[in-house]
Amino acid sequence: xKLELQGITKTFGPLVANDHIDLVVEPxxxxxxxxxxxxxxxxxxxxxxxxxxPDEGRILVDDAPVTFAGPGDAMAAGIGMVHQHFMLVPVFTxxxxxxxxxxxxxxxxxxxxxxxxxxxxxxxxxxxxxxxPDAYIEDLPVGVQQRVEIIKALSRQAEVLxxxxxxxxxxxxxxxxxxxxxxxxxxxxxxxxxxxHKLREVRAVADRITVIRRGKVVGTxxxxxxxxELASMMVGRSVDLGVDRSVAVxxxxxxxxxxxxVIDQAGVRQIDDVxxxxxxxxxxxxxxxxxxxxTELTEVVLGLQxxxxxxxxxxxxxxxxxxxxxxxxxxxxxxxxxxxTDGVIADFSIAENLILDLHRYEPFARGVALRPxxxxxxxxxxxxxxxxxxxxxxxxxxxxxxxNQQKVVLAREMSRPLRLLIASQPTRGLDVGSIEFVHTxxxxxxxxxxxxxxxxxxxxxxxxxxxxxxxxxxxxxxxxVPGGTDRDVLGLMMAGVPLDDAVRQAAEHRTTLGxxxxxxxxxxxxxxxxxxxxxxxxxxxxxxxxxxxx
Amino acid sequence: xxxxxxxxxxxxxxxxxxxxxxxxxxxxxxxxxxALVGLVVFGLLxxxxxxxxxxxxxxxxxxxFTPFSVPSKLTAIVLCLGALALAGVSFYETRRREKAGVWxxxxxGVLMVFAFLVWAVAGKDSALPLTGLLQGSLFLAIPLVFGxxxxxxxxxxxxxxxxxxxxxLGGAFLAAVVATLTGSAYAGLIAAPVAGAxxxxxxxxxxxxxxxxxxxxxxxxxxxxxGVTSYLFSTVLKANPDTWNNxxxxxxxxxxxxxxxxxxxxVLFRQTALVYIMYVVVIVLQIMVFRSRWGLRLRSVGEHxxxxxxxxxxxxxxxxxxxxxxxxxxxxxxxxxxxxAGLAFGKxxxxxxxxxxxxxxxxxxxxxxxxxxxxxxxGFANNLQLQLSIIQTPIPSQxxxxxxxxxxxxxxxxxxxxxxxxxxEGIPYTK
Numbered sequence: 001x002k003l004e005l006q007g008i009t010k011t012f013g014p015l016v017a018n019d020h021i022d023l024v025v026e027p028x029x030x031x032x033x034x035x036x037x038x039x040x041x042x043x044x045x046x047x048x049x050x051x052x053x054p055d056e057g058r059i060l061v062d063d064a065p066v067t068f069a070g071p072g073d074a075m076a077a078g079i080g081m082v083h084q085h086f087m088l089v090p091v092f093t094x095x096x097x098x099x100x101x102x103x104x105x106x107x108x109x110x111x112x113x114x115x116x117x118x119x120x121x122x123x124x125x126x127x128x129x130x131x132x133p134d135a136y137i138e139d140l141p142v143g144v145q146q147r148v149e150i151i152k153a154l155s156r157q158a159e160v161l162x163x164x165x166x167x168x169x170x171x172x173x174x175x176x177x178x179x180x181x182x183x184x185x186x187x188x189x190x191x192x193x194x195x196x197h198k199l200r201e202v203r204a205v206a207d208r209i210t211v212i213r214r215g216k217v218v219g220t221x222x223x224x225x226x227x228x229e230l231a232s233m234m235v236g237r238s239v240d241l242g243v244d245r246s247v248a249v250x251x252x253x254x255x256x257x258x259x260x261x262v263i264d265q266a267g268v269r270q271i272d273d274v275x276x277x278x279x280x281x282x283x284x285x286x287x288x289x290x291x292x293x294x295t296e297l298t299e300v301v302l303g304l305q306x307x308x309x310x311x312x313x314x315x316x317x318x319x320x321x322x323x324x325x326x327x328x329x330x331x332x333x334x335x336x337x338x339x340x341t342d343g344v345i346a347d348f349s350i351a352e353n354l355i356l357d358l359h360r361y362e363p364f365a366r367g368v369a370l371r372p373x374x375x376x377x378x379x380x381x382x383x384x385x386x387x388x389x390x391x392x393x394x395x396x397x398x399x400x401x402x403x404n405q406q407k408v409v410l411a412r413e414m415s416r417p418l419r420l421l422i423a424s425q426p427t428r429g430l431d432v433g434s435i436e437f438v439h440t441x442x443x444x445x446x447x448x449x450x451x452x453x454x455x456x457x458x459x460x461x462x463x464x465x466x467x468x469x470x471x472x473x474x475x476x477x478x479x480x481v482p483g484g485t486d487r488d489v490l491g492l493m494m495a496g497v498p499l500d501d502a503v504r505q506a507a508e509h510r511t512t513l514g515x516x517x518x519x520x521x522x523x524x525x526x527x528x529x530x531x532x533x534x535x536x537x538x539x540x541x542x543x544x545x546x547x548x549x550x
Numbered sequence: 551x552x553x554x555x556x557x558x559x560x561x562x563x564x565x566x567x568x569x570x571x572x573x574x575x576x577x578x579x580x581x582x583x584x585a586l587v588g589l590v591v592f593g594l595l596x597x598x599x600x601x602x603x604x605x606x607x608x609x610x611x612x613x614x615f616t617p618f619s620v621p622s623k624l625t626a627i628v629l630c631l632g633a634l635a636l637a638g639v640s641f642y643e644t645r646r647r648e649k650a651g652v653w654x655x656x657x658x659g660v661l662m663v664f665a666f667l668v669w670a671v672a673g674k675d676s677a678l679p680l681t682g683l684l685q686g687s688l689f690l691a692i693p694l695v696f697g698x699x700x701x702x703x704x705x706x707x708x709x710x711x712x713x714x715x716x717x718x719l720g721g722a723f724l725a726a727v728v729a730t731l732t733g734s735a736y737a738g739l740i741a742a743p744v745a746g747a748x749x750x751x752x753x754x755x756x757x758x759x760x761x762x763x764x765x766x767x768x769x770x771x772x773x774x775x776x777g778v779t780s781y782l783f784s785t786v787l788k789a790n791p792d793t794w795n796n797x798x799x800x801x802x803x804x805x806x807x808x809x810x811x812x813x814x815x816x817v818l819f820r821q822t823a824l825v826y827i828m829y830v831v832v833i834v835l836q837i838m839v840f841r842s843r844w845g846l847r848l849r850s851v852g853e854h855x856x857x858x859x860x861x862x863x864x865x866x867x868x869x870x871x872x873x874x875x876x877x878x879x880x881x882x883x884x885x886x887x888x889x890x891a892g893l894a895f896g897k898x899x900x901x902x903x904x905x906x907x908x909x910x911x912x913x914x915x916x917x918x919x920x921x922x923x924x925x926x927x928x929g930f931a932n933n934l935q936l937q938l939s940i941i942q943t944p945i946p947s948q949x950x951x952x953x954x955x956x957x958x959x960x961x962x963x964x965x966x967x968x969x970x971x972x973x974x975e976g977i978p979y980t981k
Contacts, residue, residue, distance in 0.1 A: 049860070051860070070862060070864075071859060072862025073862075083860065087854070087856060087860045087861075089849075089850050089853045089854045089857055089858075090853070091849075091853055091973075092846075092849075092850070092853075097857075100846060100850055100857070100858070100861050100863070101847075101858070101863050102861070103843040105842075105843050108842070109843045109844055110842050110843075111841060111842060111846060263571040267571065308571050308572060
């Protein structure tokens, strides 16, 4: 089926998300839609999927104009979508999610569960997905959830499959499998629209590339284009893909985490006997697939959650059991993973957001009263220093773009003298310019001698920033490796493979992205072999469950 | 309470994988404490040499059982010791980090209730009618069952229905008026859901179209229905009660054979049409909510509306329908207050039952059969208070009046444990 978008325009108030976008997806091709976060890719796809009504322009299926009043119409026309945030009901089973909206029924409207299971099995077997139709979604890892989404689209006879940032949540090995699935789908005649901002994946899999910038199509490219070419098309200027940073000079160890264990209300071990150190002037990145205990780890350090055992010391002072205010006062700076809900208060002004944790101290407070003049003065200074793009310091934080919100958070956290900086997903969803800025500031903080802990699910970010990498899997640290460790090794460890096995398996089987890494490194130095372990990995490791999939 | 730990130095255990979550002793301690208090108050300090008499059969039963008597003090002691033993089981299982089955709290509750009853009726001449107690419990549970079902229909779709109280009251009012005007109790039964559905419609209109906070709309609607019905009551109904407010009662229909079963026969099968409708509604909803296409869509809308939208389910339309349906169910429950017993409508006669129904819905974990069980528990507590105030127990009636609500608070706070309401409950869906 041929799909064509002509002159699609969509505005939200003053913001033009899509500006006369034209796009043609030929039958059986993998068409990559490349653009930065915020460039308007998702808006375009939501228009195509019937979730938004375009202000202008039209959609043609096999050269016949169609209008979609809702996703139901789009699906009926053969368009399926795998959303970046999965559209699966967590408390339903796989089969229930797959048939939702077009359920097979027997008399009296009761769902025909055997038929529902059969539909799942059929597609699952055809592509070798190994998905249990009766498993509950909330119990499945994200990679499997994504397959459920694909099954869901295919079971509705989708002929065009839209994948919105599908690799954001995957390990390199899972990404490789996804690329395999995409090729398989293409063989069977399904067209794929692959939305991403990751250059390597685009080059690995796309037949054709359309680049969007600020809501406009800025051109098309061939997969043979270099990453640098694609990047400059995407961003609109030449970008340096790496972070410019000096070699770390670790000082004394001031942060010690020992035998930390967190068990949640449901009895699940979110953190299981975790121990590590962070030295001054060192960036330690905690890598791992979302939901393997990273969030809990940062929250325990900050005092938002209580561990059942273990200790966290900063400069020899115990942090566990102290209030969040005490921990902040001890010099911990915290950048939460969800900036829009936990990082800023949307309905407070920028100036107010900049003193959220300092409002009770001089010079912002005098007795019980705030001193607005001092608050404003501080805001003016910070905004200039952190290059926050806004009309006024009195504007609500909700009016800022994601990148500028994150700058506000960083400005606030870095406005105190820090003894430890924890940043969770510091650049998730940001545009390239903001990413560069945030990374630079984090490295600067490190160079000032602050121990820094970064939590990131993005391997690109981990590799760009980390002096040392801890890989978390199911609440345990499965590896403690130097920065710049091979991507494939990290990916395998993120799936729970112990370091030694990971090194061996990575050497035997390179992923597409891993190969791209080696090629990228080739012009300069010879490809770095998988780094050997340095520090002996913590007393965890030996038996890792659930490796049978690998 | 437990033995002192002598083996303290032995705690040099391997560091990994041995850390376990702290054991929560709340439940066994509470069981033991209550059983001990019962043992002392009902048993050891209880009246000596008295007997407690319980009746089993009603006068219309086919097989008659004579009332039986038990020695009060001894029986209470035995029952409380039994409860204490269960507390011991609870200690044992908690220590072994096992979860006790649901039989434990139920058995414990039955034992303690009986111990209390034995003590309360000790030395009374009249027998405490057990069948009557159960029959009355079911009777008083009717509005709670309908109310709780209404609540879960709305909340499963993501709309919080605080307006159950108003829907019950509206149903009671319209049922009384229509039944009086037509002279038919069944006409009243048909009219009641209409009133409830109208309140539901208002709730969903403000919630979806004007995106008002659902709890606030619900509370305001309750006040509105109280105002409207009280106004009409004072101006129209009171002026001419025979024309407007003298509804006939629903006849009691005995199901042949089934109603002759001792104890449960008269309780379950010698009832009005409203109760038989209730059985049907509970069973049908239990199946439809969890097994049908309609139920799957309903729940998807309440759990993850965007996911439902992306597969072509109209979220707000689904919510509208289920809320109106829920309102109708609650309205039907309102008929209990008037036509079910042939009572005239009175100001604010629902008396907070809508809120208790909400508690029954939570205690029943948003499932129809759970709502039924929870409503029966509340109905029992309510009826116990009525029965005991009739036979004049040593407890002040004000305290007895509080029991249903105390039971409600404890039930919702403690017994339910961790419950998970529908994820998108109370959150308006806008694109």
